[in-house]
Amino acid sequence: MLGVMVLAAGGVLASAGSASAIVEPPAGGWDHTWSAYGATVYVEEHDDIISLCDSSANGHAATARVEWLYPSGNAYWMVPAKGGNGTCSTQKASTGANLPEGETIYLEFSGDGTNYRKVSFFNDH
Secondary structure, eight states: OOOEEEEOOOOOOTTTTTTOOOOOTTOOOEEEEEEEEEEEEETTTTTEEOOOOOOOOSSSOEEEEEEEEESSEEEEEEEOOOOOTTTTTEEEEGGGGOOOOTTTEEEEEEEEESEEEEEEEOOOO
């Protein structure tokens, strides 16, 4: 059985009056970006940065599960700090969300509370 760690911290960056959530990209840009069902996930492998943004005013907060199987198996959930449209949550190694190097990281996320998109990436740096 995989261990579970719940993290719900993060910063929020959204311009006033904007309907979309925005996160500041790292210096080299994001390594991966996926969007579906009113949520967007941004990944920067260096420093293990994962940002989840809620981009739909549908009454549901975006959620994401971040999971890996090796070497020990672990997972954590992300929910935007304010829990609604235009908010983002960011986790990174420096805040305790360290991802193992040389392993596949699985993400499952949703912005509507019903449909989930599953994606993965190989964390090689």
